[in-house]
Amino acid sequence: GESVGLHLPTLSVQEGDNSIINCAYSNSASDYFIWYKQESGKGPQFIIDIRSNMDKRQGQRVTVLLNKTVKHLSLQIAATQPGDSAVYFCAESNDMRFGAGTRLTVKP
Amino acid sequence: DARVTQTPRDKVTEMGQEVTMRCQPILGHNTVFWYRQTMMQGLELLAYFRNRAPLDDSGMPKDRFSAEMPDATLATLKIQPSEPRDSAVYFCASGRGGLDEQYFGPGTRLTVT
Numbered sequence: 001g002e003s004v005g006l007h008l009p010t011l012s013v014q015e016g017d018n019s020i021i022n023c024a025y026s027n028s029a030s031d032y033f034i035w036y037k038q039e040s041g042k043g044p045q046f047i048i049d050i051r052s053n054m055d056k057r058q059g060q061r062v063t064v065l066l067n068k069t070v071k072h073l074s075l076q077i078a079a080t081q082p083g084d085s086a087v088y089f090c091a092e093s094n095d096m097r098f099g100a101g102t103r104l105t106v107k108p
Numbered sequence: 109d110a111r112v113t114q115t116p117r118d119k120v121t122e123m124g125q126e127v128t129m130r131c132q133p134i135l136g137h138n139t140v141f142w143y144r145q146t147m148m149q150g151l152e153l154l155a156y157f158r159n160r161a162p163l164d165d166s167g168m169p170k171d172r173f174s175a176e177m178p179d180a181t182l183a184t185l186k187i188q189p190s191e192p193r194d195s196a197v198y199f200c201a202s203g204r205g206g207l208d209e210q211y212f213g214p215g216t217r218l219t220v221t
Contacts, residue, residue, distance in 0.1 A: 034209050043112075043199050043212030044151070089151065093208065096141060096164075098151040 012105045019077040021102045023090035028071060032093040035064060035075045038101070039086045047075070047088075082106045110134045112213035114200050120219045126188040129216045132181055133202030140183045141201040141210060142168075142175055151199070157183065158205060190220045 013019050025033070031052040036044035050057045050064045050073075057064050063076040073090050087101040113132045121127055133140050142154040155165040155175040165175060172194075174186045187194055197217050201210035 036212075043201070043215050044210075045212065046209040049209060096156060096210075097153050098143075100150045 009100060010103045010105070012107060013080050015080060015082060015106050015108050017080055019075075019080045019084070019104055019106075021075045021077075021088050021104065023073040023075075023099055025071050025073060025090070025092055027092060027095060028068075030092040030095070033064070033066065033073050034091045034093060035062075035073075036089045036091060036098075037084075037086045038089065044089055044098075077104075080104075080106050082108060110211075112200055112202050112211050114198075114213035114216050116216055117214060118217045118219075120221065121190055122221055123191055124189040125220075126186065127190045127194075127218060127220075129185045129198050129200075129218070131183040131185075131200030131202075131213060133183060133200070134211055135181070137202035137204055137211070138180075139203040139205045139208075139210075140177060141203070142183070142185050143199040143201065144196045145199060145215070146196045154185070154198075187218075190218075192220045194218060195220050 034049045035047040037047050038044040048059045048062050048064050050066050055066050061078045065074045077084055085106045087103050089098045089101045091098050112134055115130045138159050140157040144152045144154055152167055154168040156163050157177050160177040172187055177183045195218055197215040199212050199215045201212045203210045
């Protein structure tokens with residue numbers, strides 16, 4: 001069946017560097033995507049979303065890019081900080097299912 | 109600051125016992141989700157309600173799991189009988205319906221021995 005999946009299960013970056021977390025989706029009819037951040041011992045929290053009529057959306061230090069041609073989503077975190085260490089999930093609202101998640105570790 | 113609440117936060121029980129987990133969605137939200145998270149399987153959608161009606165429970169083992177919404181302020185997930193493989197963190201989330209983000213509760217950590 002169709003599913004949401006992540007390319008990289010783990011990512012380690014130096015504090016201050018930019019991070020890029022990738023996500024592939026398979027449902028071409030998906031029209032809304034969300035990135036969540038899950039810190040240890042907590043539930044996932046909303047970071048940023050994007051609708052399919054956009055290819056880029058910016059928040060505070062985060063940017064989501066959507067490439068519908070190749071069904072790919074990415075989350076960019078600028079000037080990564082230790083507090084950004086977490087597991088990041090992408091989700092498509094039509095399906096309400098989550099991918100495997102990517103663990104981001106920020107080294108001081 | 110509205111948030112989803114879940115009780116209990118931790119539950120340790122013996123195999124064969126009944127377990128009931130409760131969730132209070134954010135007031136005004138009309139969708140409620142139950143997820144299970146394990147290291148091996150990640151976040152799995154178990155059940156999904158809209159306006160208290162179950163819309164999708166295909167991810168839930170039907171023989172032992174049941175999910176209900178007795179009223180708009182309470183969602184329950186019951187396991188009877190529990191098994192060690194049910195050990196996981198169970199999250200409840202609520203939303204406003206349609207294309208919208210989900211607000212997650214803190215989770216119930218279940219350990220079945």
